[in-house]
Amino acid sequence: MPTAGNFSSEIWLAVVTCFAAVFTQNILLSYFLGMCSFVSVSKEVKTAAGLGLAVVVVITATSILNWMAYWWVLVPLGLEFYRFILFIIIIAAFVQLLEMVIDRYSPALYLALGIFLPLITVNCAVLGSVLWMVIRNYSFVVSVGFGLGSGLGWMMAIVAMAGIRQRLDESKIPAGLRGPGITLIIAGIMALAFIGFTGVLQ
Amino acid sequence: MNGQTVTKPAKQIILDGLWYDNAIFRQILGICSTLAVTNNVLNTLVMCISLSLVTALSGMTVSALRNWTPRSVRMMVQTLIIAFFVIIVDILLRAYWPEMSRNLGPYVGLIITNCIVMGRCEAFAGTNRPWPSFLDGLFSGLGYSVVLLAIAAFRELLGMGTILGFAMPYFSTHWDKWIIMVMPPGGFFVLAMVLWLCRSVEIKRKS
Structure with a gap:
């Protein structure tokens, strides 16, 4: 089971990893993960922020759950190759549970996040x-x-993209480039800007 | 499930998969898991073959089980079937090509959440016989592969001056390498250009 030594150095490493996941190795802009909803749900800042928030919660929580499931159950049993199935089941189950809990205790939050939750699986x-x-x-x-850093990085990217796309509504864009095309070009420019963070962390 | 089948000739399935319903430029689906590895043609090729096989085989399996799967749990069943084939691909890669398995990192596992696989199972395999579903999955996968391989070829050629690792005549000697092409922004730009091109062709064809 991986450990980093004493507790304070682990906390420091976690902070650095979180920062790296947001800026230097953004999950969306350098690993292209979560592109489908990034392209389709980035039309409005409010919905983008809602989905982003839901993703932050789900990634952080499922990182914890899956870490425990992997290192405490699969590795001792020697069943590492089952990890894809286990991870996807845990993620789906957690999202389902979260949806029920939010629906039960906070109808307002459910209205804001509810529609996005099934998308997150x-x-x-x-x-x-x-x-x-x-x-x-x-x-x-x-x-x-x-996990926290990945979620925050994804949220930041989609909110920024939604802000830019709202401004683009009135601009004249070639017909073939409208929608996903221009979104990808903007994402490329954002990724270019984020390369500037490379070297901040050693 | 009522077991009713939609008949569509094999030729139409193939054409739809390759062009008319092409997953990438018609539906913008499934770019997540593969775009990241398109800075290298070889990695892309392995990913695309894996994805096409997983789509075809899970489409066939979902279709074969369609009359026994209750509607309420069909998403879960589909996910498990897809995960089953992805695990097989992952184990095969790790056993016979460990280096490639390391290069691809988490992206092989991410085929599970690739929208194309689930999309074809849901849209086609759920109401069709196994053999057309296999064809549909295979050719949707191939239509996707053609686009991604073109992207990969551009990126590797302009960024490194090579294709499949072989040095290309002009690009490896006189070409001032565009390193940005093999970095993440290059992937976004090239995909955007491909979308622009294909959509413009389609708009012209329709008018």
């Missing part, structure tokens, strides 16, 4: 960050930081 950013976490052998605390 098939959002590659969730499964992707869980798989990265396992491949990179992150310790528990670092995994929490990584």
Whole structure:
């Protein structure tokens, strides 16, 4: 089971990993994960922020759950190859549970987030960050930081994109480039800007 | 499930998959899991073959089980079938080509959440016989592969001056390499150009 030594150094490593996941290795802009909903749900800042928030919660929580399931159950049993099935079941079950809990206790929040929750199960950013976490052998605390950072990074990218796209509504864009085409070009320019963060962390 | 089948000739299934309903430029589906590896033609080729096989085989399986799957749990059943084939691909890659498995990292596993696989199972395999579903999955996968391989070829050629690792005549010697092409922004730009081109062709064809 991966550990990073004493507790304070682990916390520091988690903070650094979180920062890296938001800026230098943004899950969307450098790993292209979560593109489908990024292209289709980035038309309005409000909905983008709602979906982003839901993704932050789901990635952070499923990182914790899947870390425990992987290192405490699958690895001791030698069943690592079952991880894809286990991860996707845990993610689907967690999303379903979250949907029921929110519906029960906060109808207002359910109205704001409810429609996005089913979409999140098939959002590659969730499964992707869980798989990265396992491949990179992150310790528990670092995994929490990584999950949080991945979620925040994705949320930031989709909110920024929605803001830009709202402004684009009135501009004249070639017919073939309208919609997804221009979104991808903007995403490319954003990714270019984020390359500027490379080297901030060693 | 009522077991009713929609008959569509094999030729139409193939054409739809390759062009008319092409997953990428018609529906913008499934770019997540593969775009990241398109800075290298070889990695893309392996990903595309894996994806086409998973789509075809899971389409066939979903179709074969369609009359025994209750509607309420069909998403879960589909996900498990897809995950089953992805695990087989992952194990095969790790056993026979560990280096490639490391290069692809988490992206093989991400085929599970690729919208194309689930999309074809849901839209086609659920109401069709196994053999047409297999064809549909295979050719949807191939239509997707053609676009991604074109993207990969552009990116590797302009960014590294090679294709499949072989040095190309002009590009490896006189070409000032566009490193940005093999970095993430290059992927976004090239995909946007491909979309622009295909959509413009389609708009012209319709008018």
